[in-house]
Structures are given as structure tokens and as C-alpha cells.
Amino acid sequence: MNLSFFDQFSSPTLLGIPLILIAMVFPALLLPSPGNRWINNRLSTLQLWFINLITKQLMIPLDKKGHKWALILTSLMMFLLLTNLLGLLPYTFTPTTQLSMNLALAFPLWLATLLTGLRNQPSVSLGHLLPEGTPTLLIPALILIETTSLLIRPLALGVRLTANLTAGHLLIQLISTATTTLMTTMPVVSLLTLAVLLLLTILEVAVAMIQAYVFVLLLSLYLQENI
Amino acid sequence: LTRSLVPSAPAALRALPPPVAVGVLHTTRPLHTTQQSLAPLPPLPEKGGEVRHGLIPEEFFQFLYPKTGVTGPYMLGTGLLLYFLSKEIYVINHETVAAACILTVIIYGIKKFGADVAAFADKLNEEKMAAAVAMKNEAIQTLQTAIEEEKKEQWRVEGRSFLFDAKRNNIAMLLETNYRERLLMVYNEVKKRLDYQVAMQNLRRQKEQEHMIQWVEKNVVQSITPQQQKESIAKCILDLKALSKSAHAAV
Numbered sequence: 001m002n003l004s005f006f007d008q009f010s011s012p013t014l015l016g017i018p019l020i021l022i023a024m025v026f027p028a029l030l031l032p033s034p035g036n037r038w039i040n041n042r043l044s045t046l047q048l049w050f051i052n053l054i055t056k057q058l059m060i061p062l063d064k065k066g067h068k069w070a071l072i073l074t075s076l077m078m079f080l081l082l083t084n085l086l087g088l089l090p091y092t093f094t095p096t097t098q099l100s101m102n103l104a105l106a107f108p109l110w111l112a113t114l115l116t117g118l119r120n121q122p123s124v125s126l127g128h129l130l131p132e133g134t135p136t137l138l139i140p141a142l143i144l145i146e147t148t149s150l151l152i153r154p155l156a157l158g159v160r161l162t163a164n165l166t167a168g169h170l171l172i173q174l175i176s177t178a179t180t181t182l183m184t185t186m187p188v189v190s191l192l193t194l195a196v197l198l199l200l201t202i203l204e205v206a207v208a209m210i211q212a213y214v215f216v217l218l219l220s221l222y223l224q225e226n227i
Numbered sequence: 228l229t230r231s232l233v234p235s236a237p238a239a240l241r242a243l244p245p246p247v248a249v250g251v252l253h254t255t256r257p258l259h260t261t262q263q264s265l266a267p268l269p270p271l272p273e274k275g276g277e278v279r280h281g282l283i284p285e286e287f288f289q290f291l292y293p294k295t296g297v298t299g300p301y302m303l304g305t306g307l308l309l310y311f312l313s314k315e316i317y318v319i320n321h322e323t324v325a326a327a328c329i330l331t332v333i334i335y336g337i338k339k340f341g342a343d344v345a346a347f348a349d350k351l352n353e354e355k356m357a358a359a360v361a362m363k364n365e366a367i368q369t370l371q372t373a374i375e376e377e378k379k380e381q382w383r384v385e386g387r388s389f390l391f392d393a394k395r396n397n398i399a400m401l402l403e404t405n406y407r408e409r410l411l412m413v414y415n416e417v418k419k420r421l422d423y424q425v426a427m428q429n430l431r432r433q434k435e436q437e438h439m440i441q442w443v444e445k446n447v448v449q450s451i452t453p454q455q456q457k458e459s460i461a462k463c464i465l466d467l468k469a470l471s472k473s474a475h476a477a478v
Contacts, residue, residue, distance in 0.1 A: 090326035
């Protein structure tokens with residue numbers, strides 16, 4: 001199995017059958033559905049506690065109308081968290097490294113928040129295009145800038161996630177290749193590189209969790225503006 | 228679920244020609260209507276299955292023990308690994324190093340925080356149980372207090388007659404006292420009025436006496452003529468002289 005650097009980013013297929021769907025659905029298999037017991041096992045209890053924590057954090061700034069978004073935001077959070085963390089295991093495929101998937105997640109959700117705002121409170125939504133207290137001369141320029149910033153949001157959301165994860169995975173690959181190559185010629189340098197790799201792995205774990213959280217948090221912020 | 232229901236088919240269905248009998252679902256009892264589906268679930272086992280090295284169930288080691296002893300599974304694992312490596316079924320590439328790193332991080336994390344996370348999960352469950360148990364105990368306590376209060380009330384009911392007698396006596400005494408007070412008041416009032424009458428009579432008599440005395444004295448003084456006055460004065464002087472002589476003699 002000789003891997004090039006881009007094999008981990010290609011959509012997995014087995015004998016021509018695309019496995020991308022299985023790769024995306026797999027994290028759901030790791031979450032036990034709460035049984036009809038009053039006291040559950042440790043995993044179910046921890047999962048319940050964690051989901052409660054996330055939902056509370058996301059829903060506190062929103063008013064009652066925003067609570068309709070609780071399910072999609074929490075499930076999005078769990079999905080991103082698990083796919084990102086599972087992608088750190090060797091020989092796994094991370095769906096969130098594909099720009100297509102991240103844009104497919106970001107664009108519709110962002111558009112939904114925008115359309116909700118424009119439909120229910122159009123003047124308030126458009127009012128967000130002009131920050132308070134700007135000097136009168138700057139108003140046209142600022143409106144253009146704010147509109148650009150608004151329209152670039154889905155792109156930013158998708159590309160941020162893709163870039164972070166792809167860069168992290170690529171770095172891990174490169175540094176581990178360097179370690180492997182140097183092991184035969186300069187073992188000491190190889191060990192140093194291994195230390196760098198360990199630190200990088202810890203960073204990647206943190207980045208995986210943070211990126212998932214940032215994605216969902218930004219979406220909830222866009223929702224707050226527009227609900 | 229591969230319950231062979233054909234042998235238990237009723238005789239009427241067995242009489243049908245085979246193609247129809249094969250396609251028909253033969254059941255002798257209706258499904259999911261008995262209490263079995265609604266019965267309380269059996270209790271969960273206290274601990275999960277025993278696992279060695281966090282991955283391999285203990286049953287695997289027990290399975291190999293009779294034939295290969297204690298070191299059997301380890302030999303199998305080592306042999307398998309070396310086989311994969313030597314035949315290049317598993318190729319050592321950069322992913323191996325990355326795998327080693329991520330496994331180190333994962334195992335370190337589990338060893339360091341595993342017990343704490345488990346204790347936290349147990350604590351969450353314990354708190355849930357404790358809240359329910361506390362509610363139950365509180366309800367029991369409330370009911371017991373209610374029972375004791377009720378018993379005390381029943382004991383109080385027995386002493387009711389004594390209480391009423393005491394109250395009755397109290398009231399009778401009050402009435403009696405009130406009556407006596409009023410009697411005394413009446414007596415005092417009547418005495419005051421009678422005393423007033425007596426005082427009036429006494430005063431009248433005294434005034435009459437004084438008036439009479441004064442009248443008598445005035446008349447007497449008026450009736451003394453000058454002649455009588457001179458005679459009486461001369462007699463007094465003679466009496467005095469006689470007295471003084473007798474007094475001189477006595478001394």
C-alpha cells in the first residue's frame with residue numbers, strides 16, 4: 001500500500017463503489033441511542049450530558065423562535081466533532097476535508113438564516129449592514145464593505161473548515177514522512193521530528209474540536225442577527 | 228427469528244396444496260399482544276464485559292487457554308503482526324508513524340482522564356438516583372409525621388370531657404363572682420342612703436338643741452333684773468369671804 005500524499009483526500013471507493021456515504025454516516029454508529037432505562041450506562045449518560053451542555057450553550061443567546069434550530073445545530077456539532085476526531089486515526093477518510101461537503105453544509109444553513117432575517121424583519125436585517133455611529137461620509141463605502149462581508153460568509157465558513165483540516169492532515173503526513181525517511185539516515189533528527197509530530201497531533205485534536213465548535217457558533221451568531 | 232412455523236400449522240392449512248401453504252405465514256399465536264412485550268426489563272449487569280488491554284475481550288483468552296495456555300493469544304498476536312510485516316501485507320509507511328503518535332495521545336488521554344470521566348458519569352447517575360430517593364424519603368417522613376400528629380389528636384380527644392368540665396367550672400365561678408360583686412354594690416349603695424338619712428336626723432336634733440339652749444340662755448339673761456343682780460353679787464362676796472376664812476383656817 002504505497003500512499004501518495006493525496007490518497008487520504010480522495011473520496012474512498014471500493015471496487016468502484018463510492019463509500020463516501022458510509023464515511024459520512026459512520027459517526028452516527030458511535031452514538032448510542034438512549035434506551036428506555038431511567039439510569040443508563042456511562043456512555044449514554046455522558047453523551048446526554050454533553051449534548052445538553054452544547055444545546056444550552058447554543059440556545060441561551062437565542063429567543064424562543066431560535067429554539068427551532070436546536071436540533072440541526074446540535075446534530076451538526078456532533079457530526080463535525082466526530083468526523084474531525086475520527087479523521088485523525090490512521091488510514092481514515094475525513095469527509096470534512098472536502099470543500100464540496102463543507103460548502104454544502106455552510107451555504108444552505110447560512111442562506112436559511114439570511115432569508116429568515118430578510119423575510120421576518122427586513123429592515124433590521126438590512127440595518128446590520130451599517131454599524132452604529134459611522135461618520136456620514138463613510139456610509140456608502142461601509143455598506144459595500146458590509147455587503148461583501150455578508151456574502152462571503154458561507155464561503156468563509158466552508159473554506160475555514162476545509163483549510164484547517166486539510167492543512168492539519170497534510171502537515172501530519174509530511175512530518176511523518178520526514179520522520180520515516182530520516183529514521184534510517186539520521187535517527188536523532190528523526191526523533192526530534194517525532195517529537196514535533198506528537199505536538200502536532202495534540203494540536204490537531206484541539207483544532208478538530210475547535211473548528212467544529214467555531215462552525216456551529218458562527219452559524220448560531222448569524223442566526224442571532226437575523227431571527 | 229427463523230422460527231420454523233410450518234410444523235405448527237393447523238390442520239386446515241396443511242390440507243391446502245403446497246404452493247399456497249408455503250407462501251402463507253403460519254402462526255398459532257398472535258404476535259406482541261401478551262404481557263411479555265410490556266413486562267419490566269431485566270436488570271442490567273453491574274459491570275461491562277472484562278477486557279484485556281482495553282480492546283480484546285477476556286473470553287478470547289479463555290477460549291485459547293485450554294489449547295495454548297496463558298501465552299497463546301500473545302504468540303498469536305506477535306506472529307500475526309510479524310507475518311503481516313514480513314509479507315508486506317501491512318507496509319510501513321508514513322501513516323505508521325502518524326498512527327503511533329495518535330495512539331500515544333489517545334492512550335495517554337485514556338489512562339490519565341479515564342477514571343475521572345467514569346467517576347463523573349457515575350456521579351451524574353448517582354445524583355439522579357439520590358434526588359429520587361430523597362423525594363421518596365421526604366414523602367415517607369411527611370406521612371410518618373402526619374401519623375404521629377393524628378395519634379396525638381386522638382389522645383387529645385379523650386381528654387375533651389375534662390377540658391369542658393374545667394371550662395364549665397370556670398364560667399360558673401365567674402358568674403358567681405360577678406353576682407357577689409353586684410350584691411356588695413347594692414348593699415353599699417343602700418347603706419350610703421340610710422347613713423345619709425341618719426346623719427340628717429342627727430344634724431336636725433343637734434341644731435334644735437343648740438337653738439333651744441341659745442333661746443333659754445337669752446331669756447335667762449334677759450330675765451335677770453338689776454335688783455337681782457346686786458343681791459346675787461353681794462351674796463357671792465359674802466360666800467367668798469366665808470370660804471376664804473375657812474381656807475385660812477385650813478392652812
